[in-house]
Amino acid sequence: QLCINFANEKLQNFFLRAVFKAEELAYKNDGIKWEPIPYTDNSSILEICEGKEKGIFPSLDSVCRAPKATDETLAAQLHENHARSKILCRPKAGGGGKGGKKGLSDKEAFIMKHFAGDVTYSVLGWLDKNNDKLSDDYEKHIAASKKTMLNKYFAKAEEEEPKGGKGGKKGGRGPQTVSKAFLASLKKLLDALESTDAHFIRCIKPNNELKPNQLYGAFVLTQLKCSGTLEAVELMQRGFPSRIPYSAIHERYKSFMPDFVQALPPSEFVEAIALAFGVQREDYQLGMYKIFMRAGKAAFLEELKDANLDEMVPILVKKIEEFKKKKEAKIVLERNLLTWIWRRRIRKLREMKRKAEEARAKARRAFARGAAQKRAKKEQAKKKSAAKEEVLDSQEM
Template sequence: MFFIITSLADCNVSLDLASKLLGVDPSVLEKALTFRRIAASHSRRQSVFHKPCNEQEGRSRRDCLSKTLYSRLFDWLVSFINGCIKTKELYSFIGLLDIYGFESFINNSLEQLCINYANERLQQHFVAHFLKELQAEYVKEALPWTHTDFVDNRPCVELLDGSLGIFSLLIEECNLNRPSSVKMICDRIFTSARSHRHFQQPKKDLENPWFAVKHYAGTVQYQVSGLVDKNKDNVPAELVDMLKNSDNDFIASLFADFETDQPGRKKKTVLAKFKSSLDALMKTLNSTECLYIRCIKPNQHCEAGHFDGQYVITQLEACGVMETVEISRNGYPARIPYDKFVQKFGIIIKSEPTHLVSLSSQSESDRDTEKENDLLFDPLDKLFKKQLSLLDTPKKSGTPKKKLRRRTGLSSSDHTRKCCASVMKIVFGFQPNLSKQFGRTKLFLQDGQLEQLEAARCKLLSRYAFTIQCAWRRYQCKKRKSILKIQAVMRGWLVRRKWQKTLDAVRTIQAAWKLCKAKRVQAMCSQTGAITDIEKTSPKTPEEQMVSQNTNNVHSYSVREWRPCDKDVRHENMLPSPRLVKSLQDLSLSVGLPRLSHVETQDGIVSFRRMPRVHIKFHTKPNKVLKYAHFISQKEFLCSLTDCLPQYDPV
């Protein structure tokens, strides 16, 4: 909230607007800004006094209220965003740190001192983790490397936060709780840091004393007046109580858990809070892999379209960007241990064909390849022997040297290094200086080499994946054909089974119907006064069985009818009744035989078969059925079996 006050009326308007936004009474806000509450406690009672504030104290209270509101709102916003994007289980994260840049104004105070101190710590982290450790690793891995000088800002950081640094003096001055003057603070700072090469002080006493610090980005002058008061960070309790009792629920929730400094307890200053927060940030940065983005000012006057080349170069040199570019150009951006390199890129060796030929049959290209291998591996062997003589050598194999060399001719470490060299040769071709990239435990890759290795590996993986896909599709096709064949066989079996059941049912119905028809014929014959005998005969000979199968296994029936015959007319043909003939014809249809157009009778026997026209010779004996068979006088006669039967009288 910013208000331009020109008169008392404008002051009242601003007061009403501010109290409305904060959700408090205007009189309460006015009293909190213009009166200071003093509490005096005794053994029996506690007295509270309200003392009017002067103009400077009133301005300080106004600024304190605005800063406290901004701080609490910022903390709430950060907490709200983190609560929305956080997960239950944290494996890794990607953080974006946007830090304020280096500041240098005409009048610089505690705010600029804290901001520039944070930039010094971040620059120290950059120097330690990129420039210093990188070159130390090259030396440790026994790589040929020329040391590059860089600006180390550790002395400047120690000047600010050391045991006798400027921060320690300001924090101690606040904790002493005594009246102090600007001259006293200047004397303590000048006495403590006078001999430091990054510290400057004025040659004579001034009305507004200052001191200067040589930062990595330039020299900045800081005003001593106001440093102690700003470092105390005293938030009046009456302001906090007013905001806690606000009618605005959001503002009241911001200050619900806010605690003011209690009497008798050690106060935590602004520098102490800022330093502890920055230490936590640096701890997080040290546990992660950081990437840096440098922002450069084009000119000192912040004018658009104006580019000051000399000023930009000064910033690049101060930030260590020039040294970073030189180290990156001469160094190795990627560093991979040998075992991990072989595990990831060893597949490239398998893609190369091997030729087992005799020395006499080797071509000229094969001999050139052997020469290249000698030029590549011989310096590598010498480098490996040199590196083994250094301290902290890589762990050797547990197998004794004699047995290991008898098996492979190489040690385990040397074998892994030569596999890495073979991969590098396949991808990049023969390079005489390739052995310079081999360290004691790691392989160092130049700019662009890692991308080429990844491309070669991805090409092989794509080819192998295509082969696997083809085999899988072929398997799926065979599986689909097998499934279709099984389904076709199963469907055929189900259809045949259903048809067989239907056919059996039809045959059962036909047999039942034929039996019913035969019974009807028998009933009709019995009504005419004749004796009809229906016999079921099964085929016995193979010819009869074939005939039976051709007629759908329908049984044949023979119908015989006996009528009473006189002795005088027994040799005469007896004609059956028309009704009996019709019944026999229907019976022939029911048993599946062709329709008979005639029925023959001979010697009292009615039959749909042809009767014999020759002499029949009977060889008979008496039995239960033919009791008088042996009384026949003529053994040969043209007659039927009715002559041998006793006289039959119809009922």
Template sequence: MQAVDVGENDVWSLLAAALHLGDMQFDGDDGSSSVADGTRSSLAAASAQLGIKPDELESRITTRFISVGGKAEDLEIPVPPEGAGQARDALAKAIYSRLLLWLVRTLNEAMSSGGRQAAAAEHKGGRLRSFFTRQPSSSHSITSTSERRSVGLLDVFGFESLQTNSLEQLLINYANEKLHSLFLTHVFHGVPQATLEQVLGEGGATSRLDNTECVALIESPPHGILHLLDHQCRAPQGSDLGFCVAANKCHADHRFFLSPKLSRSCDVESKSGFIVRHFAGDVLYRAGAFLESNSDSLQSTHWLADASTVAVVRHLCSAPELSSSSSTKRNGASFGSVGQRFSADLAELIQTLSAGETHFIRCMKPNLQQAPALFHADYVRSRLRAAGSLTALR
């Protein structure tokens, strides 16, 4: 792919296009839709920034195009106002995501070893030359790990157990499980088994210093919790209740999984939730918004790359490396899994942390009420014990 100059005005134009898209509203019935008269100025503004005709942009948002095998042209199906709103949001998200990924890549290359001089040399008149495919001979490339030095600071959400827990809390706690596994490996690697058993008692090292089974419960295919969720998202009649039923059925005998009906302190039915026994405590996850939160509606930008008269838009919308997630198609619709993208990003993060010299700072909530000047010693002690900090000190 050829190089393209991206300037500050181009960035503002793309951001403006995404904002104008968000202002568009739709009229119509259950069978079709069109841009509301009161927001056609937003349609015109977004079209101008993207370098396409307003009629084509409106058609792409209010019509679903489905490829049919053996036919040269796609099948066009009108969508109702609700569907048009979803397509509008997906397109705005795709434009913003590709722009953000380009900015991150460009900044990382500019700050990398050997990249500062190259970036300065290529910065002409407020424009930064970006190559969307790495060239082996480019001065931006890093040829060895010894040439790249950095200090990273990772601040993560703490363990969460709210009154109502859904996908957001599951992903936060999943990240904490993965980082806790890294902590255990880093701190206790090389410690003789006999020493651990002397401190923790026989069997204690296995039960308290190894959470790999809990991590696998969440992420491992084909029956990990995140994979079961994806299956329900792709199913024609998928539902949150179906997801919870599948999780309880698949993991009924798992030692880090608990059905609500088996918990004395829980009055939720098995089909309405499930409990994961995290290292920091048991958490009840309830049905309600799992499928909606996990479904990242994807809008293809290839048509925009073909139709736009703006070079920057064509390049940003056609570069495969600027796609924020992979997608699968079912019945002509694209589905992007938030959970799987999170899992992939988390795996990359763990790989980066494992390659460096890692230090840990444990921050503990002094109380559950999030109140100032209130210290609950028993609660803090239980958190330190669950995190393995007391064992590490011993």
């Protein structure tokens, strides 16, 4: 069950990388303005399962090699390695989870929080299962069988066996285990998928009882959320899934156009054709190398591809001339608008300067008045003091 669920996690991660991460990278590489859509990444779950130091599968192989190790040894090591993890947890008393394991303790089980839900795993018998293999003698006898299917299969299995797999010979990597074989097979599958142009089909269960004509909305919605399907739909709706290189359109039609049209840069040439076919500005973005279009908005290219060029070219030329005139008018308007903005700014700066100068002059006048008043008060005080002294002198005489 762990192998099945881990394979599902790897396929889910492949889906996320092929849909979300690849989409973000495409926008980034072409300089497209884009608001990323948040989605649930399961990379941390994969690390718990296959991480080199503390992953479940490496830990299982490590315990299998240890002398006198038991299934409880494996459980204890897993809980110790992931004591602070929120993905691999100890089973709750009396709990079971989706795995249906009732009343298991942390000495014999653990809970994994998969992208599709929590699953309880019992490790009882894991060491024996992981080491489960036919003896070398049996394999040799079967490989020597006269039954074509048997000897071919086992001969092929022997050829694919990793070095050191038959008994941990010196310089090898230890005996082959079920988990090692499974991980190698899974890697081969993912490598093959990575080399493809992937498309995806989501299988959604209508109910958990496997009954016909019964659809439970909440059950279906949970699957859509966990699988990232809702986010993928939002990505298609908000994103620009159709991408066409400028050169592909430019090369096909430029030779039929007048000189002034041929002289247009490829991006402007493509934009002109898109606008000529009524594509709205919000339905496309111009990247560095491609035009990015919303879903269904690239249909005009099919019309172009199937159109009679003798009939279509005059229409395109007319539309492109209109586009050119509008663009030239836009440039003039922008230039005039920019001139108006600068003139307005200059007027504001001049007004601010005038007001500042008036304020400074007013301040200077106020300062001068204050200084004059202080001088007048001092003169008046001196005159009073002198008059008082004259009065005193006359009285003494």
